[in-house]
Amino acid sequence: MPRTKEGKGKTKGTPLPIVPILQKFLKTYEKHCAQSQTSVCPIIRRDLKASIDSEQILRKFILVRPDDSTPSILPVSLEPLLMTIRDERYTLGKELCIWGLQLNNPEVARLALLLELKGRTSYPFTTLEIVDCKMDLWSLGRLGKALPFSHLHSLVLDYCKFEEEDMERVLSGLEKSQRLQGLSLRYCGLGPPSGPGLGSLLGQGALRELHLDGNYLQCSGALALLGPIAEHAEMQGKEQPATSSPATRNPPQPLPAGQRGSSILNQITKSSGAVTVKSISGKKEREQGIKKKSKGLPEAGPWLVKLHLADNGIDGKGKGGEKDILEFIQILTCLIKYSANLREIDLGNNVLGETAAADILEALRARNTGELPALKITVTPQISSDTFRSIWKNSRKSSITPKKKKKAKK
Numbered sequence: 001m002p003r004t005k006e007g008k009g010k011t012k013g014t015p016l017p018i019v020p021i022l023q024k025f026l027k028t029y030e031k032h033c034a035q036s037q038t039s040v041c042p043i044i045r046r047d048l049k050a051s052i053d054s055e056q057i058l059r060k061f062i063l064v065r066p067d068d069s070t071p072s073i074l075p076v077s078l079e080p081l082l083m084t085i086r087d088e089r090y091t092l093g094k095e096l097c098i099w100g101l102q103l104n105n106p107e108v109a110r111l112a113l114l115l116e117l118k119g120r121t122s123y124p125f126t127t128l129e130i131v132d133c134k135m136d137l138w139s140l141g142r143l144g145k146a147l148p149f150s151h152l153h154s155l156v157l158d159y160c161k162f163e164e165e166d167m168e169r170v171l172s173g174l175e176k177s178q179r180l181q182g183l184s185l186r187y188c189g190l191g192p193p194s195g196p197g198l199g200s201l202l203g204q205g206a207l208r209e210l211h212l213d214g215n216y217l218q219c220s221g222a223l224a225l226l227g228p229i230a231e232h233a234e235m236q237g238k239e240q241p242a243t244s245s246p247a248t249r250n251p252p253q254p255l256p257a258g259q260r261g262s263s264i265l266n267q268i269t270k271s272s273g274a275v276t277v278k279s280i281s282g283k284k285e286r287e288q289g290i291k292k293k294s295k296g297l298p299e300a301g302p303w304l305v306k307l308h309l310a311d312n313g314i315d316g317k318g319k320g321g322e323k324d325i326l327e328f329i330q331i332l333t334c335l336i337k338y339s340a341n342l343r344e345i346d347l348g349n350n351v352l353g354e355t356a357a358a359d360i361l362e363a364l365r366a367r368n369t370g371e372l373p374a375l376k377i378t379v380t381p382q383i384s385s386d387t388f389r390s391i392w393k394n395s396r397k398s399s400i401t402p403k404k405k406k407k408a409k410k
Contacts, residue, residue, distance in 0.1 A: 018051075018055060018056070018057055019052055019055055021088070021090075022048055022051055022052045022058060023052060024088060025048065025084060025088050025090060026045065026048045026049070026052075028084045028087055028088055029044065029048075029080060029081060029084040032079075032080035032081075032083045032084055032087075033077075033080045035080075036077060036079060036080050037074055038074050038075055038076060038077040038079075038080055039066065039073075039074040039075060039076050040076075041062075041063050041064060041076045041081070042066070043062045043063070043064050044061060044062070044063060044081065047060070047061070047062065057092045058092070058093070059092060059093055059094040059095060060093070060094065060095040060096075060097065061081065061093055061095070061096050061097065062097045062099070063076065063078060063081055063096075063097065063098050063099070063101065064076070064099045064100060065099065065100035065101055076101065077101075077107070078098060078101060078103060078107045078110075078111065079106065079107045079110060082107070082110045082111060082114055083110070085114065085123065086114065086121075086123075089121050090123075091121060091122065091123055091124065093123065093125055094124070094125060094126050094127065095125065095126070095127040095128075095129070096125050096127070096128050096129070097127075097129040097131070098129065098130050098131070098133055099129070099131045099132060099133070100131070100132045100133065101133050101134075102133070102134045103130075103133050103134065103135050103139060104139075105136070105138055105139055105142075108135060108139035108142055108143055109142055111143070111146075112142050112143055112145065112146035113146075115128070115146045115147070115149070115150040115151075115152065116146050116149040116150060117149050117150065117151065122151075124151040125150070125151060125152065126151055126152060126153045126154065127152070127153065127154040127155075127156075128150075128152055128154070128155050128156070129156040129158075130156065130157055130160060131156060131157075131158045131159055131160070132158070132159035132160065133160055134160075135160070137165065137166060137169065140162075140166050140169040140170055141169040143170070143173070144169045144170045144171075144172055144173030144174070145173055146173070147173035147174055147176075147177050147180065148173055148176035148177045148178075150177070150179070151179065152177070152179060152180055153179060153180060153181050153182065154180070154181065154182035154183075154184075155174075155180060155182070155183050155184070156184040157170070157184065157185055157188060158184055158185070158186040158187060158188070158211075159186070159187050159188070160188055161188060161189045162185075162188050162189060162190060162194075163189075164191075164193050164194070167190065167194050167197065168197065171197040171198070171200075171201055174201055174205060175200065175201055175204055175205060177205060177206070178205070178206050179206065180205065180206060180207060181206055181207060181208045181209065181303075182207070182208065182209040182210075182211075183201075183207055183209070183210055183211070184209075184210075184211040185211065185212055185215070186211050186212065186213045186214050186215075186308075187213070187214035187215065188214075188215060189215065189216070190212065190215040190216065190217060190221075191215070191216050191217065191218070191221065192216075192217060192218050192220040192221035192224075193221070194215075194217065194221060195217055195220065195221030195222065195223065195224030195225045196224040196225075198210070198212070198224075198225050199224050199225045199226070199227060199228050199229070200228070202225070202228070202229050202302060202304055203228045203229060203232070203302055206303060207303065207304065208303050208304060208305040208306065208341075209305060209306040209307075210304065210306070210307050210308070211306075211308040212307075212308060212309055212312065213308050213309070213310040213311055213312070213346070214310070214311050214312075215311075215312050216312060216313045217309070217312045217313070217314070218312070218313045218314060218324075219314055219315070219316075219324035219325050219327070219328045220319070220324055221312075222309060222312065222314050222328055223324065223327055223328055223331060226328075226331050226332065226335060227331055228302075229302040229304055229335065229339070230331045230332070230334045230335040230338075230339075231334075232302050233302070233334065233335055233338040233339040233340075233342075234334050234337075234338045236338065236340070237337065237338030237339075237340075237370070302341070303341055304339070304341060304342060305341055305342060305343045305344070306343060306344040306345075307342070307344070307345050307346070308344075308345075308346040309345075309346060309347055309350065310346045310347065310348035310349050310350070310378070311348065311349035311350070312350060313350070314328060314347065314350035314352065315350060315351045315352065316353070325352065325353070325356075328352075329352065329355075329356045329359055329360075332345075332360070332363075333359050333360065333362070333363035334363075336360065336363040336364060336366075336367055336375060336377075337363050337366045337367055337370070338370075338372075339372075340372050340373060342373075342375060343373060343374065343375060343376065344375070344376045344377075345375070345376070345377045345378070346377075346378045347377070347378060347379045347380075348378050348379065348380055349380055350379070350380065351380065351382060352379070354383055354384060354387065357379065357383040357384075357387045357388075358387055360377065360379070361387065361390055364377070
């Protein structure tokens with residue numbers, strides 16, 4: 001019997017000693033909470049007990065503020081959890097989620113030390129979520145300094161309100177990180193001044209996914225964000241023959257510092273409606289580019305794959321009026337036509353206008369002609385039914401029809 005149990009443990013990939021490890025972890029966590037006069041997070045306790053019962057490794061820690069409907073005498077704190085991870089040298093965690101807490105300077109300092117690749121023990125967390133939390137300027141600066149030395153591939157700071165100076169502290173660390181591939185700053189109160197810093201981050205870092213929904217970048221901020229990578233994509237696209245496939249094209253090279261996107265095509269537009277669009281591409285072409293570099297650190301440069309800019313006040317109502325919206329659509333259509341890395345753009349709840357919808361459709365057709373990878377675009381449905389139907393048909397023919405034909409034959 002012991003041999004069969006060991007065999008099962010090996011085939012499952014879960015070593016049997018994980019149960020005493022998690023049991024000891026829970027006891028240490030409860031001890032630190034008692035010593036610091038804070039409450040044990042019920043989600044942490046639940047997940048630990050579930051992992052013990054199933055004899056599985058706990059890789060995701062979720063620290064949540066208690067529900068207001070159930071008042072607690074003592075608050076939930078991050079510090080006891082971090083102390084437990086260090087005391088037990090628990091190196092199996094991959095995701096750390098902190099939701100709705102007030103984080104003080106000592107807690108953030110301890111978190112930064114945990115993330116940094118220093119000391120005798122390395123804690124390889126790859127995902128950090130700090131959602132709807134409050135941090136002061138010092139804490140943001142300390143967290144930013146730790147980012148370049150961490151294993152983080154994904155950073156989520158949704159619903160954390162940032163001032164312009166706060167954002168500079170975070171971006172200063174992100175620009176030096178060559179591991180971070182996903183960044184989410186949804187509903188953070190970002191305005192047009194955040195555009196240039198985010199644009200520089202896209203051009204010089206390794207980011208592939210950027211979620212900025214629910215901010216207020218407006219046209220000027222979105223222009224500063226997309227300008228450098230759109231101009232770079234245009235340069236790369238025009239250097240290759242029009243008939244060459246993405247598999248034969250050279251990968252993007254790093255942008256020169258200070259490069260801005262102000263030239264770009266001769267298209268003028270104002271658009272948009274809510275449509276999901278996919279341009280044509282085969283399976284092999286779709287897989288090229290993104291998964292090309294898997295060994296070691298990614299090279300710096302524009303690698304943007306997903307961009308979410310829903311509900312950002314991108315319309316003709318800002319200071320620049322119609323001029324800014326025309327320049328934004330000019331840059332957007334350039335990115336659609338030439339970016340071989342781009343796979344998804346979300347522009348929902350931004351009123352761009354009817355003309356832009358037509359220009360977006362034209363850019364998608366040009367992308368299909370150039371045989372670039374499939375691109376999904378979401379815009380608000382405030383466009384004519386004819387334009388909407390044309391975009392929908394363009395998408396439908398590229399991906400859905402072949403599957404239907406195979407099913408009909410059977």
